[in-house]
Amino acid sequence: MERNEIPQNLKWNVADIFASDEDWEKEYKAVEAAYSDYDFTPYKGKLGDKKVLLQCFELSDTISRKIEKVYIYAHLRHDEDLRIGKYTSAYAMVGGLISKIFAQLSFVEPELTALSDETLQGFINDPDFAPYEYRLRKIMAGKAHVLSEAEEKLLTLGGDVMRGFQGVFTMLANANLNLPKAMLGGEEVQMSHGLYGVALHTGNAEERKEWFKKYYSAYINLIDSITQTYYNNVKKDVFYKTVRKYDSCMARAMDGEDVDIAVYNNLIEAVHAALPIMHEYISIRKEVTGLEEQHMYDIYVPLVEDADIKMPFDEAYELVIEGLAPLGEDYQNLLRKGRNEGWIDVCENEGKRSGAYSSGVFDTHPYVLLNYQQTTNDIFTVAHEMGHALHTYKSNATQPYAKADYTIFLAEIASTVNEVLLLKHLYKKTDDKNLKKYLLNYYMDMIRATMFRQTQFAEFEQIAHAKAEAGEPLTKENLNAVYYQLNKDYYGDGIIHDEEIAYEWARIPHFYTSFYVYKYATGIISAISIVKRILAEGESAVNEYFAFLSSGGCTDPVSILKKAGVDLTTKAPFEAAMQEFKDTLEEFKSLL
Numbered sequence: 001m002e003r004n005e006i007p008q009n010l011k012w013n014v015a016d017i018f019a020s021d022e023d024w025e026k027e028y029k030a031v032e033a034a035y036s037d038y039d040f041t042p043y044k045g046k047l048g049d050k051k052v053l054l055q056c057f058e059l060s061d062t063i064s065r066k067i068e069k070v071y072i073y074a075h076l077r078h079d080e081d082l083r084i085g086k087y088t089s090a091y092a093m094v095g096g097l098i099s100k101i102f103a104q105l106s107f108v109e110p111e112l113t114a115l116s117d118e119t120l121q122g123f124i125n126d127p128d129f130a131p132y133e134y135r136l137r138k139i140m141a142g143k144a145h146v147l148s149e150a151e152e153k154l155l156t157l158g159g160d161v162m163r164g165f166q167g168v169f170t171m172l173a174n175a176n177l178n179l180p181k182a183m184l185g186g187e188e189v190q191m192s193h194g195l196y197g198v199a200l201h202t203g204n205a206e207e208r209k210e211w212f213k214k215y216y217s218a219y220i221n222l223i224d225s226i227t228q229t230y231y232n233n234v235k236k237d238v239f240y241k242t243v244r245k246y247d248s249c250m251a252r253a254m255d256g257e258d259v260d261i262a263v264y265n266n267l268i269e270a271v272h273a274a275l276p277i278m279h280e281y282i283s284i285r286k287e288v289t290g291l292e293e294q295h296m297y298d299i300y301v302p303l304v305e306d307a308d309i310k311m312p313f314d315e316a317y318e319l320v321i322e323g324l325a326p327l328g329e330d331y332q333n334l335l336r337k338g339r340n341e342g343w344i345d346v347c348e349n350e351g352k353r354s355g356a357y358s359s360g361v362f363d364t365h366p367y368v369l370l371n372y373q374q375t376t377n378d379i380f381t382v383a384h385e386m387g388h389a390l391h392t393y394k395s396n397a398t399q400p401y402a403k404a405d406y407t408i409f410l411a412e413i414a415s416t417v418n419e420v421l422l423l424k425h426l427y428k429k430t431d432d433k434n435l436k437k438y439l440l441n442y443y444m445d446m447i448r449a450t451m452f453r454q455t456q457f458a459e460f461e462q463i464a465h466a467k468a469e470a471g472e473p474l475t476k477e478n479l480n481a482v483y484y485q486l487n488k489d490y491y492g493d494g495i496i497h498d499e500e501i502a503y504e505w506a507r508i509p510h511f512y513t514s515f516y517v518y519k520y521a522t523g524i525i526s527a528i529s530i531v532k533r534i535l536a537e538g539e540s541a542v543n544e545y546f547a548f549l550s551s552g553g554c555t556d557p558v559s560i561l562k563k564a565g566v567d568l569t570t571k572a573p574f575e576a577a578m579q580e581f582k583d584t585l586e587e588f589k590s591l592l
Contacts, residue, residue, distance in 0.1 A: 003080060050126065082175050162240075179192065184199050184203055200299075238468050238469055268459055270575070271521070277578070296495065296501045310376075326425075326538075327542060343365055343368055356385050357388075414549060416526075417527040440588040451524050467482075528576060
């Protein structure tokens with residue numbers, strides 16, 4: 001389907017940012033022209049003066065807000081159809097302009113780092129610096145990793161180039177993948193990223209195998225280019241780790257969000273301890289489906305027939321609103337606002353970016369990209385992405401600009417809370433044994449995909465980066481070998497590990513935002529604990545959860561999460577999540 005065939009009410013309203021492409025271009029040119037006027041020279045060498053530092057911060061905020069609006073418009077238009085050259089160009093132009101503008105601010109952190117701890121602490125304690133106190137605390141704590149002004153400027157100027165690997169992968173995996181046609185439902189159809197998931201969920205055995213083989217063949221045809229792109233992305237991380245004087249790429253990534261590296265290691269340790277439960281689940285899948293051989297392309301087959309929830313988008317959205325009733329009427333009204341006011345781009349179209357996301361900046365409402373298909377998974381995706389959107393909405397409404405942006409570490413929690421609440425609502429409201437089994441199966445698959453699979457991805461990233469840090473080149477052979485062994489470790493002996501699965505790493509876009517995926521796993525672990533509290537304690541727990549949603553990035557993310565009653569410095573949330581998976585499996589077995 002081409003984009004112009006989609007009804008307007010199913011497309012996001014970018015006119016809320018700029019009324020037209022011409023208005024965007026006018027603003028872009030104005031920001032570009034003003035570039036030379038953003039003169040920070042009067043501030044250099046004077047940041048120890050309170051008045052000067054406040055003025056510098058405020059000017060930086062003003063510039064950031066202008067460029068963010070220009071950026072978000074180009075970003076959204078680009079993702080509507082990757083084939084349209086003018087939006088690809090606009091997106092790239094904004095990235096380049098951002099690098100140039102913020103290169104001028106490269107003196108700030110080195111200069112602040114050179115100030116005494118006493119001076120910095122004085123600013124931190126000063127109420128006039130309230131919007132910036134956490135930023136200043138992080139600067140004081142990270143003194144060892146800040147370079148000279150000239151070095152910082154060079155790194156900033158190179159930022160656009162260093163971020164380019166993700167763009168290369170996006171083009172390879174969307175515009176250049178050249179997916180063929182395949183059979184689905186007895187008809188030959190054009191393969192797409194969105195329909196791939198549908199085929200593995202709903203296709204018969206022959207169709208699942210065909211889609212799996214052809215889908216991976218498309219990636220295998222590009223594997224040399226993808227390998228080089230990923231290797232260069234990892235080398236970029238090694239470069240930054242080295243110049244910033246970190247012990248590892250992972251340490252740098254974790255420090256960037258002010259999260260203890262122990263959280264990452266504890267996650268992998270906890271999941272490894274729970275792998276026997278995962279293996280049991282995989283074996284039960286084989287038993288229930290009655291398959292002689294269970295392959296990787298069978299892992300998405302529902303264990304319960306004729307229970308998949310299929311409905312048009314509008315009905316699915318109403319179901320999501322109903323399922324999130326424990327969060328209160330105000331939250332439900334915000335969901336309605338998002339649907340009615342053009343926040344959401346619903347349908348898949350030719351050239352559109354695959355997957356789903358929520359995006360937005362301080363001076364716009366959030367935007368949500370979907371590629372909605374009538375499956376249970378896509379209904380939960382609606383709940384998931386609107387969780388992101390309302391987290392952004394509440395943080396922007398509550399925090400000053402400088403503290404509104406929450407870290408990625410926190411980003412997957414609100415989205416997963418919505419999914420778990422929706423599932424528990426659906427389970428509670430039905431007396432249909434078949435549907436109950438289906439929902440339990442869906443929940444186990446959610447935990448498998450979000451906690452176990454994302455931890456598998458996280459472990460792959462950890463190993464790949466460690467190899468590169470040790471000077472070992474990353475090749476398709478050693479990356480495939482690492483991934484294939486991890487797949488065997490995580491899924492056990494109850495499934496055939498098809499040779500194509502060794503290439504799964506090559507199709508994961510999140511690997512180009514390194515050490516991101518583990519946050520999906522900590523997200524569901526945190527969400528499980530939050531939902532338990534909300535359903536058990538009601539309004540008091542909801543209020544604490546809303547305090548979390550409204551906190552943006554006001555302090556370190558582990559402390560913000562504690563507002564919702566979850567402490568990831570302890571083992572309790574990890575153990576609770578593993579127990580939830582075990583209990584769900586036992587309940588499912590009792591219904592067989």
